[in-house]
Amino acid sequence: MLDEVERWLERRSWSVADRSLDRILAVKHATTVSVVLPALNEEATVGDIVSVIRRELMSDAVPLVDELVVIDSGSTDRTAEVAAAAGARVVARDAILPRIPAVPGKGEVLWRSLFVTHGDVVCFVDADLRDFSADFVSGIVGPLLTDPGVDFVKAMYDRPLGDAPGQGGRVTELVARPLLNLHWPQLAGFVQPLGGEYAARRSLLERLPFPVGYGVELGLLVDALHTVGLDALAQVDVGVRKHRHQDGQALGRMAAAIYRTAQLRLSRGHLVRPRLTQFERDETGEGRRFVPRTYDVDTEERPPTADVAEYAHRRVA
Ligand SMILES: O=c1ccn([C@@H]2O[C@H](COP(=O)(O)OP(=O)(O)O)[C@@H](O)[C@H]2O)c(=O)[nH]1
Numbered sequence: 299m300l301d302e303v304e305r306w307l308e309r310r311s312w313s314v315a316d317r318s319l320d321r322i323l324a325v326k327h328a329t330t331v332s333v334v335l336p337a338l339n340e341e342a343t344v345g346d347i348v349s350v351i352r353r354e355l356m357s358d359a360v361p362l363v364d365e366l367v368v369i370d371s372g373s374t375d376r377t378a379e380v381a382a383a384a385g386a387r388v389v390a391r392d393a394i395l396p397r398i399p400a401v402p403g404k405g406e407v408l409w410r411s412l413f414v415t416h417g418d419v420v421c422f423v424d425a426d427l428r429d430f431s432a433d434f435v436s437g438i439v440g441p442l443l444t445d446p447g448v449d450f451v452k453a454m455y456d457r458p459l460g461d462a463p464g465q466g467g468r469v470t471e472l473v474a475r476p477l478l479n480l481h482w483p484q485l486a487g488f489v490q491p492l493g494g495e496y497a498a499r500r501s502l503l504e505r506l507p508f509p510v511g512y513g514v515e516l517g518l519l520v521d522a523l524h525t526v527g528l529d530a531l532a533q534v535d536v537g538v539r540k541h542r543h544q545d546g547q548a549l550g551r552m553a554a555a556i557y558r559t560a561q562l563r564l565s566r567g568h569l570v571r572p573r574l575t576q577f578e579r580d581e582t583g584e585g586r587r588f589v590p591r592t593y594d595v596d597t598e599e600r601p602p603t604a605d606v607a608e609y610a611h612r613r614v615a
């Protein structure tokens with residue numbers, strides 16, 4: 299593991315117990331928090347999750363969450379009714395930004411959620427979780443309220459596969475973790491890089507592309523690294539995560555989407571942040587300090603002229 303990651307684990311890897319609700323609320327002030335649940339046919343679990351968040355984090359005593367939104371991804375069961383009855387605002391995916399027709403996929407839903415929420419902090423929680431604890435939300439939102447230098451926080455947890463301890467997160471262990479360790483070793487410290495519970499500043503999320511399918515977690519994590527740097531990323535241990543498991547064929551399709559998302563970023567090279575900061579000494583100030591100047595690095599490229607229709611008809615001077 300890189301020394302940088304060793305240090306990161308010392309500085310940016312916490313437990314939910316490290317920040318009491320009182321401490322988090324004491325520094326929340328005017329910062330607003332939105333919780334988003336992407337939901338496709340989750341009638342069996344979405345209601346309990348919404349109820350727990352409403353009861354424990356949206357009360358007069360603990361006003362941590364300002365808005366709780368379930369984005370219905372085209373469910374054919376009673377997801378929308380159950381979520382609304384439990385106290386969530388429910389928005390149909392296809393009602394958001396209809397100018398751009400929606401495509402199937404989790405990332406599509408998360409991307410659209412940004413258009414119908416308003417929190418300075420946005421917290422994503424899967425809607426298929428069982429034995430859900432409010433710690434999942436307070437744990438990952440907490441650092442974003444107490445640590446101004448943190449912009450993106452992932453939950454980490456044990457992931458049983460049914461009764462088999464630690465056997466969950468199959469695509470994480472077989473695809474995502476190897477990919478990240480080989481190509482983005484700075485992210486090797488993330489225990490659950492694909493976990494569906496994560497929170498981030500809206501000011502970061504609105505600058506990132508969202509892969510429309512299951513590549514969204516890997517894409518956001520890699521792009522967050524390149525946009526704000528490792529020290530602005532963090533993770534919080536919130537215990538054990540139990541959720542509905544898809545079959546191997548479905549996870550194969552998920553793996554393909556995740557690999558594609560990685561390959562797309564690798565094909566761009568590692569340059570995602572076209573900025574250049576130079577320094578010049580400020581001779582005017584008494585401290586004669588160095589002043590940073592940051593410039594955009596143009597990354598646009600024109601296509602080969604042979605590919606431009608007009609090229610074939612050019613006039614030879
Ligand atoms: O097209 C989709 C796919 C998934 N989801 C939701 O995204 C979350 C995570 O999806 P899933 O449980 O299928 O992923 P897994 O946890 O099995 O990897 C769940 O709340 C799904 O209902 C969604 O809203 N739209």
Ligand SMILES: O=C(O)[C@@H](COP(=O)(O)O)O[C@H]1O[C@H](CO)[C@@H](O)[C@H](O)[C@H]1O
Nearest residue numbers: 466467468469470492494512515543544
């Ligand atoms: O981590 C994983 O390997 C997959 C599958 O988990 P399981 O093997 O069913 O426990 O689950 C995650 O991956 C998806 C893709 O990033 C996320 O969207 C899910 O929220 C997350 O549960």
